Amino acid sequence: MRKGLYSTGATKLKNIFLAPLEAVIQADIDLSERITQFIMNYGFDNWHEKGKMPKLKMVSFSYVNDQGKIEVFSLPVLSLIQLPLLRIKDAHFDMKVKMITVDIDEQAEPPSLLDEDADLKPKISQRQSGIKAFLTPSTSSNMETMKSNMKVRLNMVDGDMPGGIIQLLAMMGEINNIKEIEL
Amino acid sequence: MKNSKPKDEHNGLECPTCRFKIKFTMMDLVMKKNISCPSCQLSLNMDVPVDMKQHLQEISLAEQMVRESSSFSR
Numbered sequence: 001m002r003k004g005l006y007s008t009g010a011t012k013l014k015n016i017f018l019a020p021l022e023a024v025i026q027a028d029i030d031l032s033e034r035i036t037q038f039i040m041n042y043g044f045d046n047w048h049e050k051g052k053m054p055k056l057k058m059v060s061f062s063y064v065n066d067q068g069k070i071e072v073f074s075l076p077v078l079s080l081i082q083l084p085l086l087r088i089k090d091a092h093f094d095m096k097v098k099m100i101t102v103d104i105d106e107q108a109e110p111p112s113l114l115d116e117d118a119d120l121k122p123k124i125s126q127r128q129s130g131i132k133a134f135l136t137p138s139t140s141s142n143m144e145t146m147k148s149n150m151k152v153r154l155n156m157v158d159g160d161m162p163g164g165i166i167q168l169l170a171m172m173g174e175i176n177n178i179k180e181i182e183l
Numbered sequence: 184m185k186n187s188k189p190k191d192e193h194n195g196l197e198c199p200t201c202r203f204k205i206k207f208t209m210m211d212l213v214m215k216k217n218i219s220c221p222s223c224q225l226s227l228n229m230d231v232p233v234d235m236k237q238h239l240q241e242i243s244l245a246e247q248m249v250r251e252s253s254s255f256s257r
Contacts, residue, residue, distance in 0.1 A: 042238060059212065060230040063199065075196060077235060080207045082194045169194065 010132040013099060020093045035083075043078035079169055096151055099133045200225050209243040212236070 040047045040054070047054035058074040065071050195204045196218075203222035211218065213236050217228045231239075 038242075042242065057232070057235055059232075059235075061196065062228045062230070063225055065199075071199065073199070077212070077231075080194065080196060080212065081209055 010100060010102070010134045013097070013133040016095070016097060016133055016135065020091075024091045039078065039083065043076065092153065094151075094153055096136045097133045098136045102132050196227075198223060198225060209239045209246070213239050213243065 043057055044054035045057055046052055056076040056078070059077050059080060060072060060074040062070055062072040195206045197204055198220040201220060201223040203220055205218060205220055207218070212229070212231050215229060217226055219226050
């Protein structure tokens with residue numbers, strides 16, 4: 001059992017920074033999974049059937065060419081419209097942190113009658129020093145501001161469209177089946 | 184991860200006569216039966232499968248909802 005300031009809400013400083021960053025990364029991973037699912041649902045037929053190659057969903061176009069012949073061609077639907085690829089581009093976290101130095105006592109375990117070696121190895125309580133911190137209210141009040149001794153700003157930035165998706169779209173633009181039909 | 188800036192350069196249909204990149208919206212695919220090239224006015228008939236139209240309509244509505252709720256302040 002641990003003593004210290006855990007009950008007052010103080011925690012390790014790294015945990016305070018880590019929590020929002022981890023949440024954003026996890027949200028981005030979840031988002032990527034949803035986008036992948038969306039692309040597969042929207043762009044492919046029977047993609048969830050095992051052992052079968054997913055088939056691209058195609059849109060057909062036809063027009064009359066200069067020679068008066070109807071030309072029919074089809075393109076993958078994925079290459080036609082801009083995919084709604086939502087990404088977390090920029091995440092700002094502003095927080096005010098109060099850092100404190102604490103000593104944490106590792107409490108000695110109660111002696112056990114069953115433990116034969118208990119007398120031979122007496123448990124010594126260990127004392128550790130460390131920096132702990134807690135979030136302080138973010139107000140304009142001077143008193144509240146004085147309570148915090150560190151203002152933290154964390155920035156996270158992510159890019160636009162993954163290169164793999166761009167290559168996939170470029171490749172799909174090349175896929176077209178052209179047929180000529182005489183009128 | 185390798186990221187690149189241009190987002191919609193690859194989307195759209197290249198006009199078979201003038202090579203102009205014709206841009207589409209989801210609603211174009213849902214509502215229209217033909218589309219004209221803005222550059223050479225070539226008229227192209229479109230055949231979008233019905234099940235795909237339903238899917239596109241759902242996505243279009245979802246996209247609209249995302250746009251409406253993309254910014255909020257507490």
